[in-house]
Amino acid sequence: MLTAPCEWDVVVDALWIGLATYNEAANLPLVLSELRQVVPHAHIVIVDDGSPDGTGEVADRWAATDCRIHVIHRECKQGYASAQVAAARMALAAGPAFFVSMDADLSHEPAAVPQLVSALAEADVAVGSRYVEGGGTPGWSWWRRWLSRWGNLAFGYMGGLRVQDASSGFRAYRADALSRLDLGSVDARGYALLPMVLRRCQEARLRVCEVPIVFREREYGASKLSWAILREQLWLLLRLMASRLRAHGGTKAQRTEPKGGRP
Numbered sequence: 001m002l003t004a005p006c007e008w009d010v011v012v013d014a015l016w017i018g019l020a021t022y023n024e025a026a027n028l029p030l031v032l033s034e035l036r037q038v039v040p041h042a043h044i045v046i047v048d049d050g051s052p053d054g055t056g057e058v059a060d061r062w063a064a065t066d067c068r069i070h071v072i073h074r075e076c077k078q079g080y081a082s083a084q085v086a087a088a089r090m091a092l093a094a095g096p097a098f099f100v101s102m103d104a105d106l107s108h109e110p111a112a113v114p115q116l117v118s119a120l121a122e123a124d125v126a127v128g129s130r131y132v133e134g135g136g137t138p139g140w141s142w143w144r145r146w147l148s149r150w151g152n153l154a155f156g157y158m159g160g161l162r163v164q165d166a167s168s169g170f171r172a173y174r175a176d177a178l179s180r181l182d183l184g185s186v187d188a189r190g191y192a193l194l195p196m197v198l199r200r201c202q203e204a205r206l207r208v209c210e211v212p213i214v215f216r217e218r219e220y221g222a223s224k225l226s227w228a229i230l231r232e233q234l235w236l237l238l239r240l241m242a243s244r245l246r247a248h249g250g251t252k253a254q255r256t257e258p259k260g261g262r263p
Contacts, residue, residue, distance in 0.1 A: 014097035015042040015117060018087030019104040020080050025053045027105045032062055032069070034110035042113075045090050046104075047072045047083040081193035084169075085183045092179055100172045102128075108170040112213050116172035124177035124206040127163055127198075128170030134212030135165070162202065163210055166195040170213055177206050 017035065021028060028046070035044060046063075048056040048071065056073050063069040072086055084101050091099045098117050102108040112128060119126035129135050130148075137145055151167060169191065181200045188196055201208050 015039060015100065016087075016091035016094065016096045016098070017042050017044045017100045017102065017113070018084055018091065019044060019046045019102065020083035020087065021046055021048045021051060021055045021059070021104045022077060023051045023053045023055060024104045025051065025055045025058050028055055028058050029062070031104050031106055031110060034106075035113070036066075038110050039113055041068065043068045043070065043091070043094070043096070045070045045072065045087040047074065047086050049074050049077040049079075049083060079189040080169075080191055081186065081188040084193060085186070088178060088183055092175060096175050098172055099175055099178055100170075102170045107215050107217070109214065109216070112170070112211075113172075116170070116211050119209050119211050120172055120174050122207070123209040124174050125198075125201055125208045126172040127165060127208065127210045128168050128213035129163070129165035129210035130168065130213060130215045131164040132210045132212050135214065137215050139217035140215075160202075161195055161198050163198060163208060165210060166198050167191060168213075168215075169194055170215075177201075177204075180204050180206075 017039070019028075019031070024031075032044065035042065046059040046069065048059055050056070050073070056071070059069070059071045063071050070090060072090065074083070074086075087101070088099055098120060100113055100116060102110075102113070108128065116126045116128055130137050137148070140148075148167065181197060181204065183197070186193055186196050186200075198208065
């Protein structure tokens with residue numbers, strides 16, 4: 001079980017990290033610098049959606065001096081979901097042992113990456129959770145904390161997801177487990193990808209654990225939270241509820257059917 005940065009020498013090519021970026025020119029160098037201190041040998045895939053602030057150029061400069069940094073340029077903004085899928089596909093094609101998805105704005109602390117990957121010694125997926133003991137959201141406004149907390153409770157109680165932080169994008173996957181989820185068929189554009197992937201994890205009977213993280217508010221740039229994202233999350237919750245009701249109805253019908261079958 002990996003417990004300290006010094007042990008990462010044994011997994012030189014095992015870890016890949018996916019960063020979806022849009023207008024993160026100020027944050028990206030900070031994130032990459034911290035990652036290199038914690039996981040110096042990890043491969044990092046940056047998927048940039050044509051950021052007008054020059055994030056793609058910043059990524060290219062880092063890649064020019066670090067052969068383990070890979071950049072995917074996309075001409076226009078295609079969304080968080082497809083960016084993370086693109087990063088995961090590149091990583092899986094290289095045959096790693098682990099894949100980590102995280103934000104590029106320092107909300108997800110690079111120092112927590114070893115803890116997440118270490119949790120995969122006993123799980124297939126490790127979710128960086130703000131809502132388990134030890135996790136938190138310092139600096140958030142009351143309304144954002146309320147919205148996030150109740151949204152995750154809804155995904156649990158009404159959507160049937162068995163985690164406390166279904167909307168966390170800071171996750172570590174065993175590569176063999178991730179390859180079973182068919183991410184390319186997930187019909188999400190934004191952050192709805194996150195609870196949808198968890199639903200697939202449950203359907204595939206993968207072992208999912210939660211690791212406490214502290215999610216900090218970004219210092220540079222604008223938040224990606226928007227009404228479009230909230231609408232997509234609400235629509236997904238309704239879909240999950242409908243799917244759960246259908247499954248429950250089918251199970252109930254099987255239990256009440258006579259042993260001899262229908263006449």
